[in-house]
Amino acid sequence: MLKARRSLLAGIAAGLWMAHGFPAALAADETWSGTPQEAFLTSPIVRKYQCVTCHTITDQGGTVGPVLNLVGLRRSEDWLRRWLADPNAVKPGTKMPKFPFLEGELEATAGYLSRMQRALSTAEILAANPSPVDAGRALFADYDCYACHRIGDRGRFVGPDLTWVGIRKPPAWEKLWLRDPPGFKPDTFMPDFDLAPAAVEALTAFLHTLQGQDNDAGRQWENRISFIINTDARFRGEMVWKRLGCWGCHGENGKGGVENPNALPGHETVPDLRDVRDGYDLRAFFGKITTGSKTPPADPGAEILPYDCPAYPPPALKRQGLEDLYAYVSSLAPPKLRWIVK
16 A cells, blocks of 8 residues: 555656656657757767756756756857856856866867857747837847746756846846846856847846746645655745746855945945854744835936835735745854853
């Protein structure tokens, strides 16, 4: 009986896994036949270094890292060489390991990846003269933004989740950011796509519409993944943390330190959240999240205003989600010292 129950649960888990963005290792899809993507997937390098453990190539692989199908759109061959040589030097704290490539393997891998791209349709999308929002939505897909970003239950967590970006960032901020991400934030992992002004306007219009409409889809996906992997409140809370995009301002581990532009002295960096456990009880934390907070600007008339913490009142966040988020943020605090008195 126990064995049968385990088999049933395993079958359910596998079905959910495949249905929600975690494809099994099946044969390459026919649409990838003869492409650079298939060539890389079937290469000795992928077999040797198990790249599909973390990355999706064609329609196969893991979801820890970005989808690599069109990585050549956003990364030059030179950048890929530097990344493969020492990922942590490019992005400190990355989960990507430094592989012990043999002679010629690094160059070969960079070559494979740089060929994994296609022609962009920016001119055609804009020439069709759709509404700015529709054009932005099409450009978001054309530039393969889902390879790193998530909206609702679609995409990856390499960059900030964009489900709520329309209330986190004003259009003026998005425009400045999209024009030159590394110029705005030199250590960003976001590439510069050298977007045309019309593309920046369209993408900004689309992003500003993302104000939680896909929140329930994201929450339901989290519930399914929690059922499969880990039902611990901290695990669930980390998924809420990502869906709300908290780490985009507070840092991946809540350490803060992200520069807050045009903020008054004393507010120049986004706060460290590792003291939440000791500074807020559950009720106070609920109040903070559901009402948000404003950062006073140094120059209220400037193009860019400081980052604010937006309000996420119910039903945007249900009580369980708030409790899970509190459990996760509380877990970021350093361990308390325990004094032993004999």
